[in-house]
Amino acid sequence: MGEITVLSKASTKSRSLRTxxxxxxxxxxxxxxxxxxxxxxxxxxxxxxxxVKPITRR
Incomplete structure (x- = not known):
């Protein structure tokens, strides 16, 4: 198995999740x-x- 992370609320006003x-x-x-x-x-x-790809900033 790979890396394990936990999802949590992004903020109290958002429906998004973060890890x-x-x-x-x-x-x-x-x-x-x-x-x-x-x-x-x-x-x-x-x-x-x-x-997931990092975006290169120039």
């Missing part, structure tokens, strides 16, 4: 606070497939 990016992923992709991530989602065989 923590595991430190191993942060280090592997040299991510830092304020970086943008592009989320692509699909479903296959009852599973959620999520591809």
């Amino acid at each position: 923590t990016v595991p430190i191993s992923i942060v280090r592997q992709f040299n991510l830092s606070e304020g970086d943008l991530l592009n989320w692509e989602m699909s479903a296959e065989n009852g599973e959620i497939i999520i591809i």
